[in-house]
Amino acid sequence: AQTVTQSQPEMSVQEAETVTLSCTYDTSESDYYLFWYKQPPSRQMILVIRQEAYKQQNATENRFSVNFQKAAKSFSLKISDSQLGDAAMYFCASKWNSGNTPLVFGKGTRLSVIA
Amino acid sequence: DGGITQSPKYLFRKEGQNVTLSCEQNLNHDAMYWYRQDPGQGLRLIYYSQIVNDFQKGDIAEGYSVSREKKESFPLTVTSAQKNPTAFYLCASSPWTGFAEAFFGQGTRLTVV
Numbered sequence: 001a002q003t004v005t006q007s008q009p010e011m012s013v014q015e016a017e018t019v020t021l022s023c024t025y026d027t028s029e030s031d032y033y034l035f036w037y038k039q040p041p042s043r044q045m046i047l048v049i050r051q052e053a054y055k056q057q058n059a060t061e062n063r064f065s066v067n068f069q070k071a072a073k074s075f076s077l078k079i080s081d082s083q084l085g086d087a088a089m090y091f092c093a094s095k096w097n098s099g100n101t102p103l104v105f106g107k108g109t110r111l112s113v114i115a
Numbered sequence: 116d117g118g119i120t121q122s123p124k125y126l127f128r129k130e131g132q133n134v135t136l137s138c139e140q141n142l143n144h145d146a147m148y149w150y151r152q153d154p155g156q157g158l159r160l161i162y163y164s165q166i167v168n169d170f171q172k173g174d175i176a177e178g179y180s181v182s183r184e185k186k187e188s189f190p191l192t193v194t195s196a197q198k199n200p201t202a203f204y205l206c207a208s209s210p211w212t213g214f215a216e217a218f219f220g221q222g223t224r225l226t227v228v
Contacts, residue, residue: 009155035216045205045219091157095216102148102173103207103217107157 002027004094006106013082014114020067021077021109023092032096034068034075035103039089048090051075079111087113117142121206121220128200128227136191136223138206145210147189148217151175152203161204164189193225200227 003026013019025034036048051059051068058066063080079086089110093103119140128134140147146165150158160173164183178197183189189208193200203224207217 006157033216043203043222045207047216050216102160102163103158104160105150105158107155 002029002032002094002096002104004092004104004106006092006109008109009107010110010112012112012114013079013086015082015084017082018078018080019082019111021079021090021092021111023075023077023106025073025075025092025094027073027094027096029096032094034066035093035095036064036066036075036077037091037093037105038086039091039108040085041088045091049077082113084113084115087111119206119208119218119220121204121223124221124223126223126225128225130227131195133195134193134200134225136193136204136206136225138189138191138220139187140189140208140218140220141187142208142210142218143186144208144218145186146208147183148207148209149173149179149181149189149191150205150207152205152222158205161191200225 005024032053034051038046038048049059049061049064058068065078067076089108091108092106095103122137148163149161152158159175161179162181164170170181180192205222206220209215209217
């Protein structure tokens with residue numbers, strides 16, 4: 001079975017600073033995807049970034065980037081130039097390349113941004 | 116606009132009553148999913164369906180039932196057998212390409228009193 005672990009229940013960052021959210025996962029599959037979702041106070045789940053396991057290059061989306069360490073099964077999210085609107089719950093998730101299998105989520109990290 | 120619609124946004128029910136949460140998508144996605152969200156627990160999978168007339172249990176299926184009679188619809192029934200039904204419920208869908216991300220509805224907050 002796949003598992004996803006987020007070891008930081010809460011994090012905080014000063015506005016304009018950089019923060020890194022941690023995520024580790026466990027899978028026996030060689031083909032999989034990894035995702036970071038953001039859930040703001042509205043509770044709408046928003047995809048932030050995704051990473052294909054077969055790609056060595058780390059994914060980047062504007063101020064959001066990942067550090068994907070396949071051997072260590074680690075997938076951290078870095079948010080640069082943090083903004084007040086980044087305050088939210090962040091969930092790490094994984095998905096097997098095995099048909100249309102569901103996403104497996106971590107328990108989330110609540111990020112606060114301090115003005 | 117394409118998307119996933121969950122209704123209602125808030126739902127109140129008396130203990131012992133069954134209640135059905137609606138989930139409709141017009142994205143032409145094959146797969147649909149139901150997740151339950153509790154504080155500190157992340158999202159836990161209740162049921163999922165990869166094609167019409169077929170569905171599989173997730174990690175916490177006890178006390179829940181689903182149907183998938185149409186591609187667009189995947190309603191979730193919370194039965195009286197569910198011991199702690201008060202929670203936030205999220206419906207999601209994804210296309211049949213293996214690596215595609217899931218798209219989520221806005222959720223239903225169910226409170227059982």
